Amino acid sequence: MISLSILNTRRTLDATIVIIALVIISADVLAATLRHHSVIRDDVVRLGDIFTDAGKYKDRVVLQSPAPGRKLVLNVQWLYRAARTYHVDWKPLSKLDQVVLERSTVLISTDEIIAVIEDGIRRRFGKDEKFEIELDNQVLQIRLPGEAIPSVQIQRIVLDQRTRRFSALLVGGDGKSRGSRMTATGRFHRIVQIPVLVRRMRNYEVIERSDVRLINVRADRIDLNSLHNLEDLVGMSPLRTLTADRAIKRDDIRAPVLVNKGAMITMVFRTDRMVLTAQGRALQDGSKGDVIRILNAKTHKTIDGTVLNSSTATVKPLDRVALR
CATH class of the missing domain: 2.30.30.760 (SH3 type barrels.)
Structure with a gap:
């Protein structure tokens, strides 16, 4: 009888140990873990963006989110203090533990900005005009929050025709987020079409329509006497040998x-x-x-x-x- 009692006691003890182990394992499973890389889609960072299973404070705002396109690194000291403050069941495994917060981003490229500025200048001078835009900052970009409308428009533009300089206030998206407003400065150059030869031609040849094509060039890069009409070339002869793809002046040609x-x-x-x-x-x-x-x-x-x-x-x- 004594042996049977001892056996039952041992079975009860073993069962208790198993139950305790399961409780410990369950506690480990339910403990919070780090979101080592978290993409933020709001202007603020909440506790749940940093920890999984953050508990009842998961929606608590703890930080301002990084600017669009920027990152913020939270080190182990900050994480430990936050876990204790908001009763999050987390402890660091290493002093290297960290969380990288990145703001979701929509990028307005340099080419898109140039196109908008060119359109704004063309509205001032005439829709048929063409311009080349030369930005002072040639890598100018606008970074908007990921949830913003990916658009950019000109709120105000100032043009100086003498110096051909411009200053444009740009607004990205709804203009309410950080970094969505900026000023772009630079120069604008009028583009004109001129006829050029498609091949080298000598003075005894007669220029035919197939020998000529139109190209776009900056108006400030051609001579005032350069020809602008294709008809001015066809049927004429070079006064001297002319090379291809170069502006042609009136005194470069003559009748055959x-x-x-x-x-x-x-x-x-x-x-x-x-x-x-x-x-x-x-x-x-x-x-x-x-x-x-x-x-x-x-x-x-x-x-x-x-x-x-x-x-x-x-x-x-x-x-x-x-x-x-």
Whole structure:
């Protein structure tokens, strides 16, 4: 009987030990743990953003959230004090324990900002105008909270046409969050279209439509005499060899050469009553309408003639005697 009593006592003791162990294990399971990396989607940080199973104070505001795109690191000392203050069942496992808080972010890129500024300037000067925007801060960006509307607009813009500088107050989202308002400064440059050659061309060639294309350039980077219309080039010839993709000035081209130096042409003097003609040799190249020097083949006198076509030049009354 004594042995049976001892056996029952041992069984009861073993059962008690098992129950105690289960209670301890359950307590460990229910203990709070760290959220080592927590993305915050609000302007404030709550206790539940830092600890899991934070208890009845999980919704208590404990910090201001970082600015959009920024991070905040909570070290083990801060975490331990917070756990004790708000009765969170947590103890550090190491002095290296920490929590990284990161604000959710919507990024307004530099390209988006430039596009908005360009549109604002174009509204001032005309919708058909084009501009190149040169920001003083070439990596300018706006970081908005993750829950914000991903948009940016100009609230105010100041333009100086003489210096071509601008100052624009930008507002991202609803403009209420931190960092959503900023001033962008820089320069604006008007963009114009000009015709350029698509290939290298020599002075004896005639420019055709397929030899020309339009490109966009800054107005301050081309000469005032540069051609702006494609029609000004087509049908003309280079005065000298021209390279591709470069602005062309009026004195770079001329009408195609109809009479080459040394060519034999007919000189004509015409009135209502008579027509005098003579053969001569061109002493210089000439396009239609050009006045060139011509040597009379018979008298060897030099005459000024206006090129009419590839074989004819007209002579003024003062030079008609030289035809004889």
